[in-house]
Amino acid sequence: MPISNPLNPNFLPSARVLVIALLMGASGAGAQDTGAAKGSIYSCVDGKGRRLTSDRPIVECLDREQRVLSGTGVVKRVVPPSYTAEERKRMEAERRLEEAARERVAEEKRRERALLTRYPNQEMHDKARAEALAQVEDVVAAVKKRANDLAKQRLEIDAEMEFYKSDISKAPSWLKRKVEDNLQQVDIQNRFLTDQAQERARLNARFDEELAKLRQLWAGK
Structure with missing residues (x-):
């Protein structure tokens, strides 16, 4: 089993700690940026359909959105999924394809404008x-x-x-x-x-x- 999945029982403890630390660091930075107060509550529904809450990013929900709630239950922000390297690679490839398609459309528009200018x-x-x-x-x-x-x-x-x-x-x-x-x-x-x-x-x-x-x-x- 790959050790990159924190849900894997074989996932190394040191790696699990690193993932949580990174997420907490990102979360802390986000909280400072938005001026959020301490005591935020993380909430999500894991792959088994369980509603989980915690005062820090939830390891079982690294592959899905986590809502950050205030003490009164108001959603302050949403933490996106932590994508795997393969997922990020696929998303980047899709982004490049979309960008190339936009470039082709833009180039066609430029060509059309040039044609109209040259041949009114x-x-x-x-x-x-x-x-x-x-x-x-x-x-x-x-x-x-x-x-x-x-x-x-x-x-x-x-x-x-x-x-x-x-x-x-x-x-x-x-x-x-x-x-x-x-x-x-x-x-x-x-x-x-x-x-x-x-x-x-x-x-x-x-x-x-x-x-x-x-x-x-x-x-x-």
């Missing part, structure tokens, strides 16, 4: 989408121009290679390097085009998501 109406949002897509199209146009230049260059290379078509191995190394470089550049331009197509799709998806959210915010506003 759909006209502004449509304009921003068009500008973003125009930048992609500029890159695509430059890539296609470079691809056309490479295609013309390849025609010139093929014309030079015509002399060695019967035995390509006899072509000079500088000409072979021109062929390899041209192929590599064409591959790079093709990858650029693929990347820009993905960027166009990403931008449209982002603006579509924003627009759906903004329509709700505009309606609420």
Whole structure:
């Protein structure tokens, strides 16, 4: 049986004394803070349903609330349960989850306010989408121009290679390097085009998501 439970018959006497001393210390401090007079009565119902009273914190009720009464029976304050280490760990984890949830809500609110500030109406949002897509199209146009230049260059290379078509191995190394470089550049331009197509799709998806959210915010506003 764990010795951390003061209700355990195997609980070490020294540990029991320490728990009671700590509770009495906390109780005394609370009494001083509230200006409570001496002679307070602790009252609780233990796990067996018994009503217990004492002039100090009740060991049998460490796991539940204890009411502190005045001499006339008026409740002056309530002492909360003394949680175990495992219980405190669980409560802290729950507190962190709740705090993270509040942070997510607050962040969403900040994002909504930023969206409304940036796009007060759909006209502004449509304009921003068009500008973003125009930048992609500029890159695509430059890539296609470079691809056309490479295609013309390849025609010139093929014309030079015509002399060695019967035995390509006899072509000079500088000409072979021109062929390899041209192929590599064409591959790079093709990858650029693929990347820009993905960027166009990403931008449209982002603006579509924003627009759906903004329509709700505009309606609420």
